[in-house]
Amino acid sequence: MPLKNRDDIRNVAIVAHVDHGKTTLVDAMLWQAGAFTGHDAESHTVERVMDSGDLEREKGITILAKNTAVHYNGPAAQELGIDGGVTINIIDTPGHADFGGEVERGLSMVDGVVLLVDASEGPLPQTRFVLRKALAARMPVILCINKVDRPDSRIEAVTEEVYELFMDLLDDADQNSAALEFPIVYASAKSGRASLTRPSDGEQPDSRDLEPLFRTILDTIPAPTYDPEVPLQAHVTNLDSSLFLGRLALCRIRSGTINKGQQVAWCRSDGSMQKVKITELLLTEALERVPATSAGPGDIIAIAGIPEITIGETLADVDDPRPLPLITVDEPAISMTIGTNTSPLAGRVKGSKVTARLVKDRLDKELIGNVSLRVLPTERPDAWEVQGRGELALAILVEQMRREGFELTVGKPQVVTKEIDGKIHEPVERLTIDAPEEHLGAITQVLAARKGRMEQMSNHGTGWIRMDFIVPARGLIGFRTEFMTETRGTGIANHVFEGYSPWFGEIRTRQTGSLVSDRTGVATTYAMFNLQERGSMFLEPTTEVYEGMIVGENSRADDMDVNITKERKLTNVRSAGADVLERLIPARNLSLEQSLEFCREDECVEVTPEAVRIRKVVLDHNLRARSAARAKNRD
Numbered sequence: 001m002p003l004k005n006r007d008d009i010r011n012v013a014i015v016a017h018v019d020h021g022k023t024t025l026v027d028a029m030l031w032q033a034g035a036f037t038g039h040d041a042e043s044h045t046v047e048r049v050m051d052s053g054d055l056e057r058e059k060g061i062t063i064l065a066k067n068t069a070v071h072y073n074g075p076a077a078q079e080l081g082i083d084g085g086v087t088i089n090i091i092d093t094p095g096h097a098d099f100g101g102e103v104e105r106g107l108s109m110v111d112g113v114v115l116l117v118d119a120s121e122g123p124l125p126q127t128r129f130v131l132r133k134a135l136a137a138r139m140p141v142i143l144c145i146n147k148v149d150r151p152d153s154r155i156e157a158v159t160e161e162v163y164e165l166f167m168d169l170l171d172d173a174d175q176n177s178a179a180l181e182f183p184i185v186y187a188s189a190k191s192g193r194a195s196l197t198r199p200s201d202g203e204q205p206d207s208r209d210l211e212p213l214f215r216t217i218l219d220t221i222p223a224p225t226y227d228p229e230v231p232l233q234a235h236v237t238n239l240d241s242s243l244f245l246g247r248l249a250l251c252r253i254r255s256g257t258i259n260k261g262q263q264v265a266w267c268r269s270d271g272s273m274q275k276v277k278i279t280e281l282l283l284t285e286a287l288e289r290v291p292a293t294s295a296g297p298g299d300i301i302a303i304a305g306i307p308e309i310t311i312g313e314t315l316a317d318v319d320d321p322r323p324l325p326l327i328t329v330d331e332p333a334i335s336m337t338i339g340t341n342t343s344p345l346a347g348r349v350k351g352s353k354v355t356a357r358l359v360k361d362r363l364d365k366e367l368i369g370n371v372s373l374r375v376l377p378t379e380r381p382d383a384w385e386v387q388g389r390g391e392l393a394l395a396i397l398v399e400q401m402r403r404e405g406f407e408l409t410v411g412k413p414q415v416v417t418k419e420i421d422g423k424i425h426e427p428v429e430r431l432t433i434d435a436p437e438e439h440l441g442a443i444t445q446v447l448a449a450r451k452g453r454m455e456q457m458s459n460h461g462t463g464w465i466r467m468d469f470i471v472p473a474r475g476l477i478g479f480r481t482e483f484m485t486e487t488r489g490t491g492i493a494n495h496v497f498e499g500y501s502p503w504f505g506e507i508r509t510r511q512t513g514s515l516v517s518d519r520t521g522v523a524t525t526y527a528m529f530n531l532q533e534r535g536s537m538f539l540e541p542t543t544e545v546y547e548g549m550i551v552g553e554n555s556r557a558d559d560m561d562v563n564i565t566k567e568r569k570l571t572n573v574r575s576a577g578a579d580v581l582e583r584l585i586p587a588r589n590l591s592l593e594q595s596l597e598f599c600r601e602d603e604c605v606e607v608t609p610e611a612v613r614i615r616k617v618v619l620d621h622n623l624r625a626r627s628a629a630r631a632k633n634r635d
Helices: 022-032 038-043 053-060 077-078 098-108 125-138 155-173 211-220 354-371 391-404 437-448 477-486 525-531 593-596 623-635
Strands: 009-016 066-072 086-091 113-118 140-147 184-188 193-195 233-242 246-255 264-267 273-279 280-285 287-290 298-304 315-316 334-340 374-377 382-386 407-412 418-420 422-435 453-459 464-472 490-504 514-518 535-536 549-554 560-562 604-607 612-616
Touching: 009 022, 009 125, 009 211, 022 066, 022 273, 022 490, 066 280, 077 211, 086 211, 098 125, 098 233, 113 125, 113 155, 113 211, 125 140, 125 155, 125 422, 140 155, 140 211, 155 184, 155 298, 184 211, 193 211, 233 298, 298 418, 334 354, 334 612, 354 374, 354 391, 354 514, 382 391, 391 407, 391 593, 391 604, 422 437, 437 453, 437 464, 437 477, 464 490, 477 490, 477 593, 514 612, 525 535, 593 604, 593 612
Parallel strands: 009 086, 009 113, 113 140, 140 184, 514 560
Antiparallel strands: 066 086, 184 193, 233 246, 233 315, 246 298, 264 273, 264 315, 280 287, 280 298, 334 382, 334 407, 374 382, 407 604, 418 422, 422 464, 422 490, 453 464, 514 549, 535 549, 549 612, 604 612
16 A cells, blocks of 8 residues: 655754754744744743753753644645644754764654754764764755854855765765755744845845745655554654653654554563553643644654653554664763762762762663663772763763762763774764964864874865864863863864774873872961962862862872961961962862863762862872872883
8 A cells, every 4th residue: 555644744853063053943933833922922032942951051052852843834834735734843953962862863753854054154063963864864954054144154155065065975875966956045043034045145034034944844854654554653762751740752653543541562672562551642732742632643742651661662553563673873982980979078968869879770760861871880889880972961961960969979081992803992083173273283283192183174264264183082081171271262173973993092181280188178378379389279268178189280290289278377467368368369160071171090070069079089198109109010
C-alpha cells in the first residue's frame, strides 16, 4: 500500500552555531502565530521564552532541546488547500558543541531543518556539526541568513561560505548535488522580518513579517509520511517531568495511532517488552501541553504512566510490537571525577547534601535524560568518573548540582582516549578563532605550545582575521582563560569535535604555579598585602582557609606554600592593616568553569552551595612532598 501524508503537520528543527539567533527566531514565530495573548502580546514583555532554565538565561545559551508548536493558518496554508491551517512542530536545539546529544535527539524528531547562519560571522564549527548530522540523515535544509541588518553583515560572502561548507560535507556524505539546491531566506529574527530577496548589507528584509519563512517551510519540509498498514510505533526522544503526572516521555509517532487509556507494548532498551497503560496523553500548543484523547502519525506527544521509561525506547502495538532502533550519539571526549566533598570545611552549609549515596543517586538521575553522559566507577567508593562531550557540559552538571545543595569534589578535566590498531588515540577538536590582526602572533604561539596546527587563515579586510586550527582536546583545557588574556577580551573562539588522532605527546598548558595555604585559619589583609607581589589572590580578606587550599596563582612555575593567616604585631602606635587595605589589589574571583580550567593534575575543585574553592588533592604538605620525591625517583 502506498505511503500517506499528514499535510496538516510539519516537523522542523532550528539548528545553528551558538548565538546565531535560534531562540530569538522561534520567539518571533510564536509571536506572529498568535501564541501570546493579553498583556504579554500588548507589551511584548516575554523574551527568549524557550530558554526557560535559570542557567540558560544567565549564560545566554540553550542547554536543552525543547519543542513548541506554531499553528499557522496564513496565505501559504490556504494556497495549499489545507483546511484549518498547519501545525508546525519546532525543535529549538542547543548551539554549543558540548550539547551535541541534544541536537541529535532533536533531529530524530523532525523531517527537515532550518540552518541559521549569522550574516556577519558566517558558518562556524557547530554549523558544520549540525549540518553534517542533517545531511547524514538526508534531510532537506532551508538556509536562513540571520541578522542581515547588522552593520558589519556580509550576506553574499557568507552565502558562498555556506555553499563551500555543503560541498565539503557532501563529499563526506557521498551525496549528489541535489542537496545544494536549498532555498535561502534572509531574516532579522530580532525584528521579526524575513525575505526571499537578498537585501543590501546592513538593511532590513523587504517583507514586514516572517510570512516568507513560513511559506518556505511548508514548501520545503515534507509532511510526515506513514504506512497505514504498519501498527503503532512511537519513539521516545526526550524526557520531562510534571508535579502532577510524574515522568513524561516525549515521543514522535512514526505510524499508527495512540489513545489515552490505551494498553501498549513498552519495548525496553534491554530487549524486553512490557504491557503498560497510557494514563495521560498531551499535545503541544504554543508553549503549553494540553490534554488530548488521541494522536496520529507525525504528532509529537507527551505521555504519562510509565515511571521508568527512558530515551530511545519504543511504544508499540500490543499484538504486533515492532521496536524502532535505539538513538545513538557520538562518544564522550572529556571526563572528570565527581565525588563527595572531602575538605575540612565539608558540611558547614545547613541542609547541604554531602553523602556518597545522594551524589550517586543524583548522577544516576542525570543519566536518564542525558544520552551523551556516562558515569563509571573509580577506585574510591565515594567518587565516580563522569564522561561527556566537553568541559562546559560537565561544568553545567556540577553547577546544577551545586544549586540543588550538593557538596562535591571535582577533579581536573581529562580526555577520554581509545586504542586504535594498538596505538593510543585522543580526541581532536576543530578550533575557529576570530580576533583582531594584532593578536595573530600571540594566538599562534599559545596554540603551538598546545600542539595546535593551523589549517586555514583568512582576512575579511576589517582588521579582523579568522583562523582554523586542529587541536587535541587536551590542549583546549584551560585555553579559554589564556586566550582571553592574550586578546584582551576581544577574541572569539569556538570549537567542535573533529575525530581521533594518535597521542600528540606531552602538553604543558599552564606556565604558572599555585600559592597554597600551609595552615588553617582566616586570611588577613596584612598577609595578603605581603604576598601580592608573588602572584594574584583568589580570595578576599577574612576568608576561612585550610592547609592545602589554593589561595592564589604564583607568578613563577613552581607551587609555593604560604602563610596567608599571618597577622601584624600590634603596637599602641598604629592599627593593624589600616594603611595597607587601600593598597590591596582586588582578588580574582574565579567562576566554576575558570576554576576547573586552572586546575593541574594534582589539584581539584571543592564545590559547595556557597563557595567554589581550588585545593590540592593531597592537603598535607609533607605527604605531597614525599609523593613528589617518589615520582622523581621513578623518573
